[in-house]
Amino acid sequence: MAHRERSCAQTTSVPVERRRDIRVVVNLPGRYVLPRRRAVDGKPPAFACRLVNASPHGLMVAASVVGAVGEPVAAQFEEFGRLDGVILRRLYGGFAMSIEVTGERLAQLEAKLVWLDRLQRKAVANERRHDRMVPRTPQSIVVLADGTTLPCRIIDMSASGAAVTAALTPPLGMPLAVGAVVGRVVRRFAGGFAVEFVETQEIATLERLLIRSPVRARAMSAMPPPEDGGEIVIIDA
Structure with missing residues (x-):
């Protein structure tokens, strides 16, 4: 009898450990605020971002505005809702942050990550009719009617349009x-x-048409170097 109980305990502990250790590579648009900072209206400014990978304990986020190590941050993603934490590391093109969740909220996050992991392995059918994609190189330009060009970051894209931050x-x-x-x-x-878009685009050529790089260096040069030795954010690991 004792042998049976030990066997059951060993069997049930495996999924829990797997959930807590899982880290999923994702490409999800979102936004974040640095609560200690204030805009002209006195409220924390919101910035667009992209979730690169996630675990039950932390996130790696691609973003243009990077706070200081230890600074509080609140990130919002459609798949996960609001996630609060602090900045753990500054990266080129983003940051790594902790997640402060416990109890039922943590269990929900772990379950969502397991589902996303299965989805990426094609174990779950994705029923969205118009999938949005994230370009491998999100930096591009916006061209206005008068010919003015501005650097921008493409949050995500589809055959019919794109979400942009500039x-x-x-x-x-x-x-x-x-x-x-x-x-x-x-x-x-x-x-x-x-x-x-004025015309629906072919997915196979969409990224090549959207991405324009002449101002990429200028857009990235405004960011101070990271404090942890220059780690590079790899978006499509």
């Missing part, structure tokens, strides 16, 4: 081009805006 927040309906693809602004959100 220093400019254009008005709804404004025509512009993201890289070489012409469209118009159809939605604005905290930290960016959505562009609907």
Whole structure:
């Protein structure tokens, strides 16, 4: 009898350990705030970001504004909701942060990560009709009607449009081009805006048309070097 009880305990402990150790490579758009900072209106400014990988204990985030090590950060993702923590490491193009979740919230996060892991291994069918993708190199340019170009970061893209973050927040309906693809602004959100393409694009050539790199170096040079020796964020590991 004691032997049976030990066997059961060993069997049930494996999934729990796997959940707590799992780290999933993801490409999910989101936004974050650094609560200690304030904009002109007195509220913390929101920035667009992209979740690179996640575990039950921490996240790696691609972002243009990087806080100090130990600074509180609150990140919001559609798949996970709001996740609070502190910045653990500064990276080129982003940061690593802890996650402060316990109890039922932690169990829900672990279950979601397991599901995403299975989805990536094609064990779960993804029923979304129009999948959004994240480009391998998200830095590009926005071209305005008068020919002005601005550096931007593409949060995600699909055959019909793209979500973009840039220093400019254009008005709804404004025509512009993201890289070489012409469209118009159809939605604005905290930290960016959505562009609907004039023509539906072929997925096979979409990234090549969207990505334009002449201002990439200027956009990245404004970021101070990381404090931990220069780690590189690899988006598609």
